[in-house]
Amino acid sequence: MFNTLKNNFNPLLLTLIFLSSLTALAQQSKEEARAQWVDSTYQSLTNAQKIGQLFVVMVQSKAPEKELKVFEEELKRHQPGGVIFSLGTPYKQAQLTNHYQSFSTVPLMISMDAEWGVAMRLDSVPKYPWNMTLGAIQDLSLLSTIGRHMGMQAKRLGVHMNFAPVVDVNINPNNPIIGNRSFGSDVRRVSARALALSQGMNAAGVFTCAKHFPGHGDTSVDSHKALPVLPFTRERLDSIELYPYKTPLLQGVQGVMVAHLDVPVLTGEPGLPVSLSHKVTTGLLQKELNFKGLVFTDALNMKGASDFSPDGDVSLKALLAGNDVLVIPNDLGLSIAHLSEALKKGVLTEARLAYSVKKILAAKYDLGLNQYSPVQLNGLxxxxxxxxxxxxxxxxxxQAATYVYQTDTAPIVLKPSDKVAFVAFGEASPAVFKEALQSFGAQAVAVSDLKNGVQALKTFDYVVVGHHRSMETAYKAHRFSPEEVALLKDINALSNTTILAVFTKPYAVLDIPFIKEIPLLFFGYQNAPQIQQYAAQVLYGKKVALGVLPVSLKGIKH
Incomplete structure (x- = not known):
């Protein structure tokens, strides 16, 4: 019997068992080292320092030196756990990161709100397209590559956590704060694109944070200014707002940011922000949905939270609700003092404090902050x-370029022999699109030449109307003016064919009551020179439009 086993024992199996044992031991050793660092660091802190670890405070690297000095003194005095950088320059941000880390008792977790890369906040770096534009892309591997490149830039700057991706399903065309920040209105497409972007950033060594839980996509109020209300049923929330959080995305991010939203069906208390609701932040997110990562508040200085409760108290309420990280309080010192008093009185227990602080310290260990090294400034x-x-x-x-044919006939491809006119709407520059069209033989006609009627366009076979709005920020106006709608109607009434090219948020076409009558629609989503150039090539058949509309537009054939 023994000889039989000996003769038939597979050496390869032996090797695999041995290697598996080594892997398990290495993993165990890593977890033990992590736990040891977390525990020893936690025990070395005073109660005030432990409470400080809960907070993230914001600074602009472009701020005047006087303000930066005040911020530095605040860091030294209160010792928060993290800093979020906003507007400024890359070099100055890296300098400040190194400086702030140099006097921090526990290394700071550096974060940014960089939903479409660090260029959202910094100058002198390449600008990635907005999420709405990325939502039109069908190739998820490209989304992952974009995420990885965003992550590489962030990591090079010394950023550990990006407060992205936005997973809000934007089904409200009039949403004042999400819009271009969303991947679109389809729950599955939003979830898949958010996960791909997150996976890319993770591959670069940067943590990600899904937001804004439980969903900010169907609101008509900006939570920076007031508390939006979501008066929906649980069934509706499960099918739209909460959908992304029930997909693999939730296990593909290291954090979730809880929004300041009034969702009575979830909280059971009308008027209570979900960010301050234990029923939502702990019961729904961490227990029902089983999220084990860091739970961040949205900025506590936003009116959706700060109007509900005074400074200090709102931070305590947020912590007791189940948030781990308290982001941008109005008054850091007051908040720490309030939590310290609550700890003394037993309102905040040592166990509750330890739970979140140790989660934060564990995340810092996973980010390599137990062996912190400064950002290299050379070659930045x-x-x-x-x-x-x-x-x-x-x-x-x-790949985002989207061409919609609203006719049952074969798609129209312009030829250099066609007589094509170009008319530009909007305040932003149409220069690249105009020049590209002109290179194919098109002729530009100024809006001012059409003040007395569109007769000048009668001799053309096609009229391309470009709608160009500023992309200085994602919140810039996107709509057509009433005068432009009227002029477009007159142009479309001509016997020639109208092609409308929209270089802004796609919801702009909802201003056009006769949109069904315009046979050809091109969506570029932003007024970027790259998409303007590509659009002309698509219209003349030199390139293919692979994008799909990321949002549902009433009256448009998708």
């Missing part, structure tokens, strides 16, 4: 502007 600008980043951005715009 060059590293942030690698040619591969621009190439990826160009590819993203190209």
């Amino acid at each position: 600008t060059k590293d942030l502007n690698q040619p591969i980043y621009k190439q990826t951005i160009d590819k993203a715009y190209a």
